[in-house]
Amino acid sequence: MVWYDDDDLWVDFASVMFPARRGQEAATLADTSPLLKVGADTRVLDLACGPGLHVVELARRGARVTGVDLSAAMLERARAAVAAAGVSADLxxxxxxxxxxxxxxxxxxxxxxxxxxxxxxxxxxxxxRNAHASLAPGGSLVLDLLGKEVLASWVGRPQAVDVEGGTVFMRDTILDDWTRLRTDWTLVAGEVVKRKSIHSFIYSAAEIRALLREVGFATVECFGDWDLSPYDNTARRLIVRGTRGN
Ligand SMILES: C[S@@+](CC[C@H](N)C(=O)[O-])C[C@H]1O[C@@H](n2cnc3c(N)ncnc32)[C@H](O)[C@@H]1O
Structure with a gap:
């Protein structure tokens, strides 16, 4: 089984990935970020939607949202969140x-x-390429990444995060000359110890920009935060907006 198709990973480490505060952050982003501005009937696809934090907030603001995810367990959570919020979305x-x-x-x-x-x-x-094809002319893809340049400022230092009932220890290892990243997570909850690893490609702004251009995005912009601040030495994330031509 490939690592990302392991429901236990997403469920066991949900407390560190999807704490309650992220639901509040999703609401704030939907209210304030020009990158997530939706109006009534904006058609939104949340690719890898997880437990639906953004699905719910964008649907609350009138968007017609489709959430796609591979994990049955995450989709179940997304369904429950959508129902609890009294909104509708396709999952x-x-x-x-x-x-x-x-x-x-x-x-x-x-x-x-x-x-x-x-x-x-x-x-x-x-x-x-699929995301580009799924957009109507003039539509945008927004990718929220941990850029290589941001990662370089802290990667390698082990971290510990207290979660409900335990602690998650995290260690990142750069692989293949800064091409890929392995993140090892260990959850210690009383007598229970669970370990999982995430493997992913990492991208600099220049690399991800080139990929978006390659699949046909007419314009590509990189930002360091949701308020459109520049992707510079103060950036917290690498947020990329690719816009499909008309
Ligand atoms: C880090 S979580 C982020 C979830 C969500 N985007 C959020 O902001 O909370 C990554 C999600 O990607 C999903 N995923 C992983 N591989 C996938 C794939 N090949 N296709 C669709 N979803 C996938 C996982 O099931 C998980 O819900």
């Missing part, structure tokens, strides 16, 4: 490698470092 179990809905969306989002998961570089390119 689809699919691999982002295959999912394409030609011309159907105004905005495609891929949030919280959910890109670069495939071992073959060409498969990650296919995801971008």
């Amino acid at each position: 689809v179990r699919a691999d982002m490698l295959d999912y394409v809905a030609p011309g159907e969306f105004d905005l495609v989002i891929n949030m919280f470092t959910s890109f670069g998961y495939f071992t073959e570089a060409g498969d990650n390119l296919t995801v971008l």
